[in-house]
Amino acid sequence: MTPSELLSAALEGDRRSRARLLSSLEDRIDGWREVMATLDKHAGEAHLVGITGVPGSGKSTLVGAILDELLESDLSPAVVAVDPASPFTGGALLGDRIRMMAAGDPRLMVRSMSARGRLGGLASGSSSLVTAFDALGHDPVLIETVGVGQSEVEVIDVADTVIVVVSPEWGDAVQAGKAGIVEIGDIYVVNKADRPGASNIERVLTEVAEERAGWRPPVVSTVATDGIGVFEVIDAIGSHREHLVQTGEGDDRRRRRRRAWLRHAIEEEVALRATDPDDGTLWDEVEKGSLDPWTAAARLVNGG
Numbered sequence: 001m002t003p004s005e006l007l008s009a010a011l012e013g014d015r016r017s018r019a020r021l022l023s024s025l026e027d028r029i030d031g032w033r034e035v036m037a038t039l040d041k042h043a044g045e046a047h048l049v050g051i052t053g054v055p056g057s058g059k060s061t062l063v064g065a066i067l068d069e070l071l072e073s074d075l076s077p078a079v080v081a082v083d084p085a086s087p088f089t090g091g092a093l094l095g096d097r098i099r100m101m102a103a104g105d106p107r108l109m110v111r112s113m114s115a116r117g118r119l120g121g122l123a124s125g126s127s128s129l130v131t132a133f134d135a136l137g138h139d140p141v142l143i144e145t146v147g148v149g150q151s152e153v154e155v156i157d158v159a160d161t162v163i164v165v166v167s168p169e170w171g172d173a174v175q176a177g178k179a180g181i182v183e184i185g186d187i188y189v190v191n192k193a194d195r196p197g198a199s200n201i202e203r204v205l206t207e208v209a210e211e212r213a214g215w216r217p218p219v220v221s222t223v224a225t226d227g228i229g230v231f232e233v234i235d236a237i238g239s240h241r242e243h244l245v246q247t248g249e250g251d252d253r254r255r256r257r258r259r260a261w262l263r264h265a266i267e268e269e270v271a272l273r274a275t276d277p278d279d280g281t282l283w284d285e286v287e288k289g290s291l292d293p294w295t296a297a298a299r300l301v302n303g304g
């Protein structure tokens with residue numbers, strides 16, 4: 001099947017074509033940009049929910065519990081898990097449970113991405129995946145990533161709604177403001193509320209939330225392993241979505257997201273040029289010493 005045949009079959013809902021389409025996009029097979037151009041025209045309906053937070057705070061467990069509820073409500077969610085730390089394609093990040101749920105339910109699709117083989121960085125790969133899920137009719141699209149560094153925050157920051165998950169063992173870090181991710185939260189989840197110290201974090205986050213102008217992020221306590229508080233999280237997502245529509249902030253975020261995705265795509269294209277000398281002339285000139293690397297780089301990037 002050519003990429004465009006695959007695309008047509010996927011858009012018509014064929015499940016195997018959908019899976020193959022996603023894989024071919026991940027592999028950046030020939031013709032992938034044309035496929036993205038079409039997908040982009042079909043996308044734009046899904047609510048993008050970023051889930052970030054400190055390592056081990058229970059993000060995947062929470063995502064699984066949210067999916068249970070969404071599927072119960074007959075929705076067709078999708079999950080993109082982005083693992084910036086692992087050089088391996090991780091099953092660990094997302095957890096077996098979510099994988100098994102996806103295997104058993106055609107309404108749910110999941111994909112995880114790791115640092116491995118990501119020439120243009122994780123950001124570009126994840127934005128194309130999110131666009132594909134959106135175009136294929138999945139809504140909402142959940143994006144999970146560990147919030148430790150800058151690039152992950154960038155991935156999550158383009159969501160419509162950002163959920164920051166913390167747990168009691170990270171109380172001190174949150175309090176000390178070390179977890180910089182706290183600033184980008186539209187909803188705070190204090191998970192592992194069954195553990196000591198949860199109410200302390202809840203108090204700190206409530207204070208942070210009260211200082212915000214405009215939307216005041218709700219602070220929700222959960223025990224994701226038992227599904228406790230999950231309904232409140234979904235409720236908070238719904239309220240924030242409504243807020244985005246009513247204030248027009250949703251349009252602002254959408255525009256900001258498209259600009260960020262363009263930046264990601266530029267980074268990928270540049271990375272491709274930096275490693276793939278399909279026209280090797282400039283590379284040869286630099287190698288021989290007849291051209292300096294800086295002028296050559298500018299010519300490559302500017303297409304001159």
Ligand SMILES: Nc1nc2c(ncn2[C@@H]2O[C@H](COP(=O)(O)OP(=O)(O)OP(=O)(O)O)[C@@H](O)[C@H]2O)c(=O)[nH]1
Pocket residue numbers: 054055056057058059060061062092093094095146191192193194195222223224225226
């Ligand atoms: N006690 C308790 N344990 C929990 C809760 N939620 C998750 N856990 C446990 O915490 C551990 C980590 O959960 P994950 O869902 O994998 O956490 P994560 O944030 O996705 O982890 P990374 O993706 O590795 O950063 C697992 O052993 C879970 O069973 C909770 O509410 N209470």
Ligand SMILES: [Mg+2]
Pocket residue numbers: 059060061092093094095144
């Ligand atoms: Mg996880």
